[in-house]
Amino acid sequence: MTSSTPDGVVPANHPVDSDDSDPSFSATLIAWQRQHGRHGLPWQQSREAYRVWLSEIMLQQTQVSAVIPYYQRFLNSYPTVFALAAAPVEDVMEHWSGLGYYTRARNLHQCAKQVVEKYQGQFPADPALLQELPGIGRSTAAAITAFSYGTVAAILDGNVKRVFARVFGIAGYPGSKPVEDLMWKRAQALLPSEGIEAYTQGLMDLGATLCTRSKPRCQQCPFQNRCVAYAEGRAAELPTRKPPKAQKEKQAVMLLLQHEHQILLERRPPTGIWGGLLSLPELDGMQDCSDERVSVDAQMVALRQRASQFGDISAMHVLPVVIHAFTHFKLHILPVQVLLDKRHALVAEDDHRWLDIRQAEEYALPAPIKNLLVSVGAQASFAFD
Incomplete structure (x- = not known):
């Protein structure tokens, strides 16, 4: 697919000039994803924004295997954003029970209501507008619009931070503002001019299947020959862990x-x-x-x-x-x-x-x-x- 966007939508966060631009990175990742990435997940079978949004919210801080049965159960009960918006919040919370991070469920319900009231049930294709809705941050907004509308926008979730930290040798805790700002700059600079869906999914797949937190499968990684962490034997060190804090x-x-x-x-x-x-x-x-x-x-x-x-x-x-x-x-x-x-x-x-x-x-x-x-x-x- 190309990076075409709906009429009137300006590609968000598209790099113009940056020292971090690297066309070979996106080309390598897109080729890898198309051959080795995940293609059979339930939410990948449709570009409907409602389904993409539902999956992205559920996948926040939650493993794919845990999300799948909840995603399918939600769609059975609430097949459209209108059905979800009209449901009692108690029913929505009960459907979510066991998935954890329950603020997501309350935000999910509020977001559905606002999409119906403000946008007549049509999720915006502009990430900036999506970010104004409950429970949707910058990275989630980019993922939703990329998969639903082909909008060119950068994501930066935990998987992506881990990939960037290792491939480019970025030290420092990724949750700190200076390091996160640096990673956002690189994320924007690396965006491809086409193939945004495969690129975005590739970043997620690489972090989830190969560049994992422990025991990364470096021998199968398409970036092994250019990965700083692999070359320097620092895969276990990067990304830098969060400083310990008394719980x-x-x-x-x-x-x-x-x-x-x-x-x-x-x-x-x-x-x-x-x-x-x-x-x-x-x-x-x-x-x-x-x-x-x-x-x-x-x-x-x-x-x-x-x-x-x-x-x-x-x-x-x-x-x-x-x-x-x-x-x-x-x-x-x-x-x-x-x-x-x-x-x-x-x-x-x-x-x-x-x-x-x-x-x-x-x-x-x-x-x-x-x-x-x-x-x-x-x-x-x-x-x-």
Whole structure:
């Protein structure tokens, strides 16, 4: 394909003059991608912008193998941007459950609504306009328009940064502004005058299949003969890793309210972690952990008071701590099992659901909560029948 763009669309970020321009790089990459790159992924079978956008958002910080079933399930439920925009956000969040980084799902829904309202369901071919929409950054906007419309625009995701750092010997942490600015300059200068789809896909494929973070397959790389990292034996050093930073730790006390074989779930607020998903009721929100982690015993009065809102308590048990790691912090979940003789009518029925704990595997829940419920439901000590 050529770099033709829709009428009135100016190719974005196209290099004019730069010391970093290198036509042989794009030519080599395009030829490699057409022969050895990935061509059978579900989202590659259509240039429809909606499908391309959906795949690019899902692929942010997520492996292809994990994305494929979610992508197919989303298309089955929401075949068009109009269907997605019209869906309740709770349904969208449940479809996303398990894929992680839940802000993406909320932005996905908001973006669909804006595309319908502002652009009558047609995604813009101009990356600058796409960047104004929720959840779409500079690199994602470029990828969407390149694959959908042939717009010439530079991408710079994690895979591309790794390829550039090694091939061109760029030292320094790629997440720092000076290094990232340098890489954006090179990304723009290397853009081809034609074949933007194969070039963009080639950068992604090279980083995902050959120039991997560990154990790169240098012998099969089309740039082996010009790669600085390979020549200098620095593939393990580049790209430079992020400087270590102490990971924050937080704790949350959660109630596992059980009446016979049913468990009470509560819908979380729309913002924050697991926004919009069903989870276990939480006591006073998450707190930063100090050296002396707050004891559940010290909060038992407050726990009992909170639990009594939902029914008559027969027993309370503290279960083992569940630890779940997020990108920026580690969460210690302190689950307290509360057995109820009788349950009360709920004030907010829409925000609470009684569900069978024996079917927890089927519910759209945050991963650590689902694992906890599956474990509890399988324990012989909870013989319901």
